[in-house]
Structure formats: structure tokens, C-alpha cells
Amino acid sequence: MDVIKVPVVEEILSANDQLAVANRELLDANKVFGVNIMSSPGSGKTSTIVATQERLKDSLRLGMVDGDIATTIDADRAAEAGMQAVQINTGGNCHLDAVMVSQGIRSLKLEDLDLMIIENVGNLICPSSFKLGTHISVLIASVPEGADKPYKYPPMYRGVDAVIINKIDVLPYFDFDMDYFVKGVEMLNPGVKSFPISNKTGEGLDAWADWLYEQVAAYQQSAAE
Numbered sequence: 001m002d003v004i005k006v007p008v009v010e011e012i013l014s015a016n017d018q019l020a021v022a023n024r025e026l027l028d029a030n031k032v033f034g035v036n037i038m039s040s041p042g043s044g045k046t047s048t049i050v051a052t053q054e055r056l057k058d059s060l061r062l063g064m065v066d067g068d069i070a071t072t073i074d075a076d077r078a079a080e081a082g083m084q085a086v087q088i089n090t091g092g093n094c095h096l097d098a099v100m101v102s103q104g105i106r107s108l109k110l111e112d113l114d115l116m117i118i119e120n121v122g123n124l125i126c127p128s129s130f131k132l133g134t135h136i137s138v139l140i141a142s143v144p145e146g147a148d149k150p151y152k153y154p155p156m157y158r159g160v161d162a163v164i165i166n167k168i169d170v171l172p173y174f175d176f177d178m179d180y181f182v183k184g185v186e187m188l189n190p191g192v193k194s195f196p197i198s199n200k201t202g203e204g205l206d207a208w209a210d211w212l213y214e215q216v217a218a219y220q221q222s223a224a225e
């Protein structure tokens with residue numbers, strides 16, 4: 001009896017992941033470093049992006065793709081700060097996917113950018129499940145949310161390249177156990193870079209912006225070789 005050979009496809013990419021690869025290729029073709037910023041609503045994504053622009057605008061050209069269910073409030077804030085900005089209204093969808101990001105980055109002038117920051121929809125559950133094609137992803141936690149969030153939303157903390165803990169100016173007013181928070185993050189994502197910051201006082205923002213600048217510089221260096 002003839003043996004029928006069954007073809008084995010080792011890595012089957014979902015439609016989303018295929019588009020994420022295409023997004024990455026488009027960014028790379030333009031030597032643009034992509035960052036996906038995720039957090040729950042109101043943790044300080046837009047504030048941090050605008051503060052990052054203020055610190056890096058003399059050395060890098062920054063763009064922003066903002067995902068929100070409605071309004072252009074956040075993209076307007078970024079544009080006012082001098083960034084190329086595009087707003088994606090997801091029409092009720094609670095995360096960005098690679099299709100939406102593809103449309104977003106195609107409406108930016110990528111040749112005029114070094115760094116493209118995606119502000120994901122405020123949500124601590126599903127954004128982590130959708131690859132977008134960025135080079136790194138960053139999670140922002142904030143003090144008022146409580147120190148137990150890594151334990152309660154572990155997938156969001158697992159894959160990220162950096163964790164920002166924002167609103168440290170309000171630490172005196174909340175029972176936020178920083179050791180407990182750090183322990184949870186470390187358990188899920190050992191050795192991940194973390195940045196305690198305050199957009200209110202500016203504390204910690206230089207360290208974050210310097211680190212991000214180094215990531216972009218290293219990327220552009222390797223792209224030039």
C-alpha cells in the first residue's frame with residue numbers, strides 16, 4: 001500500500017500575525033522603530049507619550065497612532081505637542097489589531113519618522129493577544145489602580161519589554177505596596193526594565209526617555225549596517 005505523505009506546516013500564522021509581519025516590514029523599510037503602549041483606561045498613556053515627545057523632539061522625529069473607541073482627543077494632544085498623529089476609532093472594539101494599525105501607519109509619512117508610538121485602547125485584558133508589528137511593547141501601570149494588577153492581569157505583564165509605573169506623585173495618598181507590585185512583575189517577566197515616573201512632577205521621565213532613545217539608536221545603528 002502506498003504511504004500518503006501528509007504535509008506539515010510548522011508555523012501557521014493567523015491573519016492578524018501575517019499583517020503584523022507586514023507592518024514590521026513597512027516600519028523596517030523606513031527605519032522606523034515601533035512601540036506599542038498598553039494600559040488600563042486613564043493610567044497615563046497619552047500624558048507619557050506627550051512627555052516623551054517633549055524630551056526627545058530635538059533628537060528624534062516622533063509619530064503617534066492612537067486607538068480609541070471614539071473621539072480624537074488623544075491624537076489632538078499629540079499633534080499639539082508637534083507629533084505626526086493619526087487617530088483610529090475602533091467603533092467599539094476594545095483593542096487594536098494589526099489591520100487597524102496597518103491603516104494607521106499607512107496614513108503617516110513614515111519617511112519623516114524615527115519613532116512611532118502606538119497608544120492602544122485603554123484595556124488590561126485583550127490588547128496583549130494581538131501582535132501589531134512593533135519592535136517593543138510597554139505596559140503602563142499607575143498607583144491608583146493598586147499593586148495587585150500584575151497578579152490579576154498576568155498576560156499583560158508577561159510579554160512586555162518595559163513596565164512603567166506612573167503617578168508616583170500620589171503614592172502618599174494610596175496604600176500602594178511597591179514591593180508587592182515589583183514582586184508580581186518580576187515573577188511574570190523576570191528582569192524586565194521598569195520605570196517609576198510621574199507626569200505631574202516629571203520624576204523618572206528622563207530615565208524612561210533616555211532608555212527609549214537608546215533602543216531607537218541601537219535599532220537605527222543595526223539597520224544601517
Ligand SMILES: Nc1nc2c(ncn2[C@@H]2O[C@H](COP(=O)(O)OP(=O)(O)OP(=O)(O)O)[C@@H](O)[C@H]2O)c(=O)[nH]1
Nearest residue numbers: 040041042043044045046047122166167198199200
Ligand atoms: N497625579 C497624576 N495624574 C496623572 C499622571 N499622569 C496622568 N495623570 C492624569 O490621569 C488622567 C489620565 O491621563 P491620560 O494620559 O489621559 O491617560 P490615558 O491612559 O491616555 O487614558 P485613556 O486614553 O483614556 O485610556 C489625566 O487626568 C491626567 O492628567 C501623573 O503622573 N500623576
Ligand SMILES: [Mg+2]
Nearest residue numbers: 045046074119
Ligand atoms: Mg489616552
Ligand SMILES: [Zn+2]
Nearest residue numbers: 093094095126
Ligand atoms: Zn479587545
